[in-house]
Amino acid sequence: MFDPIDRPRVFALPPGVDFPAALVRGLRERMVGSAPHDMARVQLFVNTARMQRRIRALFAGQNASFLPKLRLITDIGRDDIGADLPDAVNPLVRRLELAQLVRRLIDAEPDIAARAHTFDLADSLAGLMEEMQGEGVHPDTLGELNVEQHSAHWERSQKFLKLVTKFFATDAPLNAEARQRVVVDRLIARWEKTPPTHPVIIAGSTGSRGTTRLLMEAVAKLPQGALVLPGFDTNMPESVWDQLDDELTGEDHPQYRLHALLRALNLTAT
Numbered sequence: 001m002f003d004p005i006d007r008p009r010v011f012a013l014p015p016g017v018d019f020p021a022a023l024v025r026g027l028r029e030r031m032v033g034s035a036p037h038d039m040a041r042v043q044l045f046v047n048t049a050r051m052q053r054r055i056r057a058l059f060a061g062q063n064a065s066f067l068p069k070l071r072l073i074t075d076i077g078r079d080d081i082g083a084d085l086p087d088a089v090n091p092l093v094r095r096l097e098l099a100q101l102v103r104r105l106i107d108a109e110p111d112i113a114a115r116a117h118t119f120d121l122a123d124s125l126a127g128l129m130e131e132m133q134g135e136g137v138h139p140d141t142l143g144e145l146n147v148e149q150h151s152a153h154w155e156r157s158q159k160f161l162k163l164v165t166k167f168f169a170t171d172a173p174l175n176a177e178a179r180q181r182v183v184v185d186r187l188i189a190r191w192e193k194t195p196p197t198h199p200v201i202i203a204g205s206t207g208s209r210g211t212t213r214l215l216m217e218a219v220a221k222l223p224q225g226a227l228v229l230p231g232f233d234t235n236m237p238e239s240v241w242d243q244l245d246d247e248l249t250g251e252d253h254p255q256y257r258l259h260a261l262l263r264a265l266n267l268t269a270t
Helices: 019-030 034-042 049-060 075-076 091-108 115-135 148-168 178-191 210-220 238-243 256-264
Strands: 010-012 043-046 069-072 200-203 225-229
Touching: 019 049, 043 049, 043 075, 049 069, 069 075, 075 178, 075 210, 091 115, 091 148, 115 148, 115 178, 115 210, 178 210, 200 210, 210 225, 210 256, 225 256
Parallel strands: 010 225, 043 069, 043 200, 200 225
Antiparallel strands: none
């Protein structure tokens, strides 16, 4: 499907384009001249069930043909590579566990927060923990940050972070984000030993989640792998694009995630 290249393979569609329609059209154009069943060998990952349904409908509305193996990125966690892993911990159960830990901390140090905020704090802590696991960041790493100017606030924050440290142990029950990270790490290791010979495409994702971006970077480097990015601004001045290197000032820009992905792949916008 793809000609060999010496760099990660990334395509992009501009803002305002009907992404699923353009994607299906591009797939069909690339398969011109191929055997009809070759389309069934294409493994296409998308990030939402809505896009998955739309792509299926677009294929069904055209001439009879084979469909690609259309899956959600989150479906990877159900593959054989993660068969030995237990199911992810129920999010509500994890939040209740954290609520108990937060309550004990508040009881021991009443000045740290009001008891009425226990469940709000537990929910925020659960969200932070999931993001850290997705990015592959351990709580101990945050303890090494230099935050002298906010030492009092940071000291309180550290007490809450210590509550989740045990959930990062290798034998700790995994929540959905941590489990997905383990599965993706295993899949990438498998690909490094035996790259798939069929096309593998991730379409529609910007890599905003750490685990997804890790998977996207690996797919872009496969012999028959490719990314199709959505909403990529090809008209952005180079001077503005370069300013997105600064995470503190660029993170709120709509192109920041795409910029970070390309930077990780050592690619430029042109």
